[in-house]
Amino acid sequence: MxxxxxxxxxxxxxxxxxxxxxxxxxxxxxxxxxxxxxxxxxxxxxxxxxxxxxxxxxxxxxxxxxxxxxxxxxxxxxxxxxxxxxxxxxxxxxxxxxxxxxxxxxxxxxxxxxxxxxxxxxxxxxxxxxxxxxxxxxxxxxxxxxxxxxxxxxxxxxxxxxxxxxxxxxxxxxxxxxxxxxxxxxxxxxxxxxxxxxxxxxxxxxxxxxxxxxxxxxxxxxxxxxxxxxxxxxxxxxxxxxxxxxxxxxxxxxxxxxxxxxxxDCTVLSDVLENGSASEDLFISDADLPKWEYLKGSKKEVRKTKAGFEYNYSEGSMVFPDALNQPSRTIITGEGGKSPSRFKHVIPTRRGLRRLSPLELERLNMFPDNHTKLEGISDTKRAFFMGNALxxxxxxxxxxxxxxxxxxxxx
Missing domain, CATH: 3.40.50.150 (Vaccinia Virus protein VP39)
Structure with a gap:
């Protein structure tokens, strides 16, 4: 056939x-x-x-x-x-x-x-x-x-x-x-x-x-x-x-x-990581760390709508940083970019905490390395592609x- x-x-x-x-x-x-x-x-x-x-x-x-x-x-x-x-x-x-x-x-x-x-x-x-x-x-x-x-x-x-x-x-x-x-x-x-x-x-x-x-x-x-x-x-x-x-x-x-x-056998997050070759700008600065900790942490607080209405808001904590000895959480489209976020992946390394690289996100979807690497395509866009991919x-x-x-x- x-x-x-x-x-x-x-x-x-x-x-x-x-x-x-x-x-x-x-x-x-x-x-x-x-x-x-x-x-x-x-x-x-x-x-x-x-x-x-x-x-x-x-x-x-x-x-x-x-x-x-x-x-x-x-x-x-x-x-x-x-x-x-x-x-x-x-x-x-x-x-x-x-x-x-x-x-x-x-x-x-x-x-x-x-x-x-x-x-x-x-x-x-x-x-x-x-x-x-x-x-x-x-x-x-x-x-x-x-x-x-x-x-x-x-x-x-x-x-x-x-x-x-x-x-x-x-x-x-x-x-x-x-x-x-x-x-x-x-x-x-x-x-x-x-x-x-x-x-x-x-x-x-x-x-x-x-x-x-x-x-x-x-x-x-x-x-x-x-x-x-x-x-x-x-x-x-x-x-x-x-x-x-x-x-x-x-x-x-x-x-x-x-x-x-x-x-x-199972593949886990540590199996897909770049070792030592990850870009400098993926690392989280000391100044930004409290923001990440707040977003990933559990909360019980009073919030206000634009109209001034107050309400009680609560959410549980996320694992922070992400566990390396398990498969990763689901990649989302907003995985790229430096801004602190509740849902982006953060991993521990010898040099400190960092986000995942586009290459690592490709590996999590089992794409070939650098499949989405192309002149004019930003890392944020590459992360977006993987958030949408299967x-x-x-x-x-x-x-x-x-x-x-x-x-x-x-x-």
Whole structure:
């Protein structure tokens, strides 16, 4: 079986591409990266510098006609977490559209309009997708699952924390895979029981072994009309019905709470550090130390709003400095820059306390060293990229197993 052709949307600095191409079984035939809020397209510049400008699009995906997206076997992307509610156009009650600027609907449009639909989908998002929005928990994911089912895809998902499988960062993300009904893998999915697929036979469970908790599997049907689904899903503000693992096929969801099963070596924060080569300006000055200590510490204090309203504010303390003998905390987009912060990482060294370097942040996401290093790209921007990126090792593992399973069933 030759390599699978990939279309990479919301490409950022290329985490999906690195993971899939490193597995040796995939080749990216088209990519798109557009940052709506900035004039300079820094992530796209880094992407082109690393992978070349050929077949890379730096235009708002909402404005790219589907005819410009070449046929591909697998569509991948970490799309932005937004409000995915459904609206109808007055002119055409059948014409379902999401709100403008909500990029899930660009994926939906491409899948709808493609004559040759991609056989597989591999998507990623923050784990709160399973329980958003707060007034109708789970609605957004229900809308996605139903719309993918309507387009001919069965879906499996799992919330994966990279550190649970030996990777250097505690980063929880939901990964979901779609299989088009024309594929042999879909047919195998359909004849498995949901529990077998989630615990043994599925792609994600084969890549990242799991065990079920004592709880039973929950099953329910997602209604077909997307507008009424959007308006009426889980209206009583209860918990989301979506647990951390699940499948959806023909509108029926089966979902289960699972725990990771892993007992091999783990990478910890000290394993990724630059030893002795970290830049001088990463070190925290004596003058700034009290600010860092205050922000990282626990607080119980009275604060005032701009309008003069007083309220009691409290928060617990953070580990300060960060523990070197464990995987790191989740990297955030505001990790760069000198200003003291509650959430930036600070590590102890022989020379004193310092922040993490862009190189170390890349290693925490399992990117190659200096992947984002480019003239005109600041360290703060490089940190921002890593706060937005995914852990490449997770993609590589799922990609390798997906290819293997496709090969097995197509024999």
């Amino acid at each position: 030759q390599q699978l052709k990939v279309c990479e949307l919301f490409a950022g600095v290329g985490g999906f591409r690195l993971g899939l191409e490193n597995s040796g079984h995939y080749t990216v035939v088209w990519s798109n990266q557009w940052e709506p809020s900035t004039k300079a397209q820094h992530a796209s510049l880094v992407y082109e510098a690393k992978f070349g400008p050929k077949n890379h699009s730096n235009i708002n995906i909402e404005e790219v006609p589907t005819s410009e997206v070449p046929d591909h076997d697998i569509l991948v992307g970490g799309f932005p977490c937004q409000d995915y509610s459904v609206a109808t156009t007055l002119k055409n009650s059948k014409g379902l559209i999401g709100k403008k600027g909500v990029l899930w609907w660009s994926i939906h449009r491409i899948l709808s309009e493609k004559k040759v639909k991609p056989k597989y989908l591999f998507l990623e998002n923050v784990d709160r997708l399973l329980k958003s929005p707060s007034n109708q928990r789970g609605r957004d994911f229900a809308v996605m699952l139903r719309s993918l089912n309507d387009l001919g895809y069965a879906v499996e998902w799992r919330v994966i924390n990279a550190a649970d499988y030996g990777m250097p960062q505690r980063r929880r993300r939901v990964f979901f895979l779609g299989y088009h009904k024309s594929t042999a893998l879909y047919k195998k999915f359909k004849v498995s029981t949901p529990k077998e697929w989630l615990l043994e036979h599925g792609v994600i469970s084969s890549a990242f072994p799991t065990q079920s908790t004592a709880q039973n599997m929950d099953s329910f049907f997602i209604e077909e009309d997307l507008v009424s689904l959007s308006n009426a899903f889980n209206p009583d503000k209860g918990l989301s019905p979506f647990l951390n693992s699940g499948v959806c096929i023909d509108g029926t969801v089966s979902t289960l709470k699972t725990n990771p099963s892993y007992d091999e 852990v490449v090792g997770v993609v590589k593992k799922i990609g390798a197993v997906l290819f293997q399973k496709i090969k097995e069933v197509e024999k």
